Amino acid sequence: xxxxxxxxxxxxxxxxxxxxxxxxxxxxxxxxxxxxxxxxxxxxxxxxxxxxxxxxxxxxxxxxxxxxxxxxxxxxxxxxxxxxxxxxxxxxxxxxxxxxxxxxxxxxxxxxxxxxxxxxxxxxxxxxxxxxxxxxxxxxxxxxxxxxxxxxxxxxxxxxxxxxxxxxxxxxxxxxxxxxxxxxxxxxxxxxxxxxxxxxxxxxxxxxxxxxxxxxxxxxxxxxxxxxxxxxxxxxxxxxxxxxxxxxxxxxxxxxxxxxxxxxxxxxxxxxxxxxxxxxxxxxxxxxxxxxxxxxxxxxxxxxxxxxxxxxxxxxxxxxxxxxxxxxxxxxxxxxxxxx
Amino acid sequence: xxxxxxxxxxxxxxxxxxxxxxxxxxxxxxxxxxxxxxxxxxxxxxxxxxxxxxxxxxxxxxxxxxxxxxxxxxxxxxxxxxxxxxxxxxxxxxxxxxxxxxxxxxxxxxxxxxxxxxxxxxxxxxxxxxxxxxxxxxxxxxxxxxxxxxxxxxxxxxxxxxxxxxxxxxxxxxxxxxxxxxxxxxxxxxxxxxxxxxxxxxxxxxxxxxxxxxxxxxxxxxxxxxxxxxxxxxxxxxxxxxxxxxxxxxxxxxxxxxxxxxxxxxxxxxxxxxxxxxxxxxxxxxxxxxxxxxxxxxxxxxxxxxxxxxxxxxxxxxxxxxxxxxxxxxxxxxxxxxxx
Numbered sequence: 001x002x003x004x005x006x007x008x009x010x011x012x013x014x015x016x017x018x019x020x021x022x023x024x025x026x027x028x029x030x031x032x033x034x035x036x037x038x039x040x041x042x043x044x045x046x047x048x049x050x051x052x053x054x055x056x057x058x059x060x061x062x063x064x065x066x067x068x069x070x071x072x073x074x075x076x077x078x079x080x081x082x083x084x085x086x087x088x089x090x091x092x093x094x095x096x097x098x099x100x101x102x103x104x105x106x107x108x109x110x111x112x113x114x115x116x117x118x119x120x121x122x123x124x125x126x127x128x129x130x131x132x133x134x135x136x137x138x139x140x141x142x143x144x145x146x147x148x149x150x151x152x153x154x155x156x157x158x159x160x161x162x163x164x165x166x167x168x169x170x171x172x173x174x175x176x177x178x179x180x181x182x183x184x185x186x187x188x189x190x191x192x193x194x195x196x197x198x199x200x201x202x203x204x205x206x207x208x209x210x211x212x213x214x215x216x217x218x219x220x221x222x223x224x225x226x227x228x229x230x231x232x233x234x235x236x237x238x239x240x241x242x243x244x245x246x247x248x249x250x251x252x253x254x255x256x257x258x259x260x261x262x263x264x265x266x267x268x269x270x271x272x273x274x275x276x277x278x279x280x281x282x283x284x285x286x287x288x289x290x291x292x293x294x295x296x297x298x299x300x301x302x303x304x305x306x307x308x309x310x311x312x313x314x315x316x317x318x319x320x321x322x323x324x325x326x327x328x329x330x331x332x333x334x335x336x337x338x339x340x
Numbered sequence: 341x342x343x344x345x346x347x348x349x350x351x352x353x354x355x356x357x358x359x360x361x362x363x364x365x366x367x368x369x370x371x372x373x374x375x376x377x378x379x380x381x382x383x384x385x386x387x388x389x390x391x392x393x394x395x396x397x398x399x400x401x402x403x404x405x406x407x408x409x410x411x412x413x414x415x416x417x418x419x420x421x422x423x424x425x426x427x428x429x430x431x432x433x434x435x436x437x438x439x440x441x442x443x444x445x446x447x448x449x450x451x452x453x454x455x456x457x458x459x460x461x462x463x464x465x466x467x468x469x470x471x472x473x474x475x476x477x478x479x480x481x482x483x484x485x486x487x488x489x490x491x492x493x494x495x496x497x498x499x500x501x502x503x504x505x506x507x508x509x510x511x512x513x514x515x516x517x518x519x520x521x522x523x524x525x526x527x528x529x530x531x532x533x534x535x536x537x538x539x540x541x542x543x544x545x546x547x548x549x550x551x552x553x554x555x556x557x558x559x560x561x562x563x564x565x566x567x568x569x570x571x572x573x574x575x576x577x578x579x580x581x582x583x584x585x586x587x588x589x590x591x592x593x594x595x596x597x598x599x600x601x602x603x604x605x606x607x608x609x610x611x612x613x614x615x616x617x618x619x620x621x622x623x624x625x626x627x628x629x630x631x632x633x634x635x636x637x638x639x640x641x642x643x644x645x646x647x648x649x650x651x652x653x654x655x656x657x658x659x660x661x662x663x664x665x666x667x668x669x670x671x672x673x674x675x676x677x678x679x680x
Contacts, residue, residue, distance in 0.1 A: 074527075109525075137586070137589065147524055150524065150531070150532040151532045151533050182575060183571075184487060184490065184570070184571055184574040184575065185449075187414075191490070191571070192490040192491045192569075192571045193491050195571075214574075214575070214578050215574065215575035215576060215577065215578030215579035215580075215581075215582070216578040216579065216581060216582035216585075217582075218579055218582070219579070219582050219583070219586045220582065220586075228575075229532075230524070231523075231524055231531070231532045231535075231572065232571065232572050232575055234524040234554075234555065235522060235524065235554070235555035235568075235572055235575075235576060236555060236575060236576065236579055237555065238554050238555030238556040239555035239556065239558055239559070239576055239579065239580070240555075240579070241555075241556060242555070242556035242557075242558070242559050242560065243559070243583055245556075246477070246559045246560075249477065250615050251615060254611070254615045264611065268608050268611065268612075271594070271604065271608065272608075272612075275590050275591060275594045
């Protein structure tokens with residue numbers, strides 16, 4: 001098996017460089033013959049972090065990048081004002097074929113924007129898409145798009161369905177992933193202009209299309225993939241993420257009512273966490289792929305743990321080895337020009 | 341105070357006619373001098389239900405309607421196939437000025453469609469809107485629109501903001517309600533074409549506009565009113581409603597793991613219900629108004645309790661007495677034609 005080079009943003013996320021470097025080291029240790037990890041960021045900080053681990057890994061490299069895009073930086077601005085950021089430097093490695101993939105737990109918007117601008121789109125792709133996993137009773141459903149592309153046309157949603165299917169089949173091993181179109185009613189005639197037009201395209205696409213799904217179906221695992229415009233997907237994702245915070249803060253206020261309330265909440269909390277809260281903790285799911293860009297770029301949650309970082313690296317490896325982008329290129333080039 | 345006539349759909353909802361009639365009787369008993377209730381539906385069933393209460397109220401009337409629109413009927417179809425439904429008959433009373441308002445816990449889509457078609461729009465209103473209350477830490481936020489109008493233009497979202505403000509001020513007693521525009525980022529430049537255009541209109545509207553809000557802000561009470569296209573609003577509403585079901589089913593599966601699990605869940609359940617679940621129980625919030633139609637029409641949850649039905653009747657009374665529709669007519673007639 002050929003050795004793959006994965007560039008890791010060592011400055012990405014709320015716990016950088018600690019979690020990024022730790023995750024990279026775990027991956028480098030576990031797969032010495034399959035992976036070579038390139039840590040990108042402030043060299044001194046990275047070296048200090050590696051030293052703490054008291055290891056000498058041959059498959060770990062450092063590339064210096066002096067600037068850091070923070071979680072608060074504007075995605076588009078940061079590209080101009082911080083040309084030497086770890087995000088830019090990491091993506092340049094992919095563009096120059098010095099790395100096979102890039103992963104980052106940094107500013108989602110910045111990684112997404114930089115990936116699209118630096119790597120460009122795969123030929124045939126109108127709009128790139130970013131997917132997000134939602135927990136369901138029966139496993140997981142991935143929603144495309146959750147914020148890469150807004151003001152989509154029907155053909156873009158069709159592209160999301162095609163790219164999502166290739167990703168779910170190759171990286172999540174789901175044969176013929178089922179697809180639902182997010183709308184406001186189950187009938188074909190229900191929805192807005194976009195969904196009504198998209199329904200027609202999906203119906204004759206040859207994909208495993210199951211018709212419309214509604215907001216209430218997202219957490220019910222009716223389908224493997226749900227497609228929607230990035231505006232709607234982003235609103236639901238952020239709404240879903242907030243549910244956990246709201247529940248936590250309600251329990252906190254309840255506990256503050258008095259000593260016994262506190263004890264009681266303490267007693268319940270373990271069960272609560274395992275039974276429901278865990279599923280709404282979106283940071284547990286590791287990175288999400290940005291599909292449609294000409295290079296592999298995986299974006300992780302800002303609160304990613306070392307294990308989450310490691311999983312992002314493995315997901316990137318999987319995408320490269322399974323040639324997901326090449327498969328996207330082939331599938332989308334056969335989409336007739338009329339449907340655009 | 342003049343006596344108002346409120347038409348009540350006695351066949352609406354999952355517990356008809358029981359809850360509808362019971363709620364109507366409570367309202368009629370509590371406000372004998374202010375209200376006259378007209379129960380609309382199958383006369384025999386309604387009479388049987390009233391007999392159980394062993395009362396004789398002078399301010400209770402029955403109007404027979406032989407057909408019933410079920411929760412499964414198609415909204416548009418039901419208007420044609422069931423012309424003598426309680427929904428149609430009740431709205432006809434409003435149209436003919438024989439009633440001041442109509443309330444129904446029946447098929448939401450059918451009541452909405454029938455209200456729009458039978459009552460028509462208030463002059464100056466481009467699109468009607470239906471609002472839904474979301475619980476927040478600081479009280480409640482009402483989202484307009486949650487499904488009455490999709491494919492909206494910017495001016496329609498401006499209308500929702502104006503109508504929503506009038507409603508919140510007059511019915512919920514909130515002076516200068518604050519307004520947020522649902523988008524995918526806080527900055528003015530973030531969003532899709534619709535929100536970027538709407539931002540401009542809201543900024544110069546003279547309303548208490550607070551800028552963009554995101555999906556994560558819906559449950560955080562940042563603003564009193566959130567405006568969005570009915571497609572997005574409907575998806576979030578249904579997603580939010582499903583959170584309760586998902587949590588309940590998770591606790592149920594956990595309890596089924598064994599005897600002690602069951603006891604433990606039983607012990608926790610009271611607290612859980614009071615602390616978090618209650619807030620996600622959208623049926624507790626009574627009816628929601630359909631704004632912009634030329635007549636008062638309040639739509640309730642299919643699972644409405646008698647108290648919820650009573651509250652819908654009082655909300656309808658409030659809308660009539662405060663002349664909400666007349667205020668909408670005045671405000672919207674001053675919207676310049678250029679912005680359309």
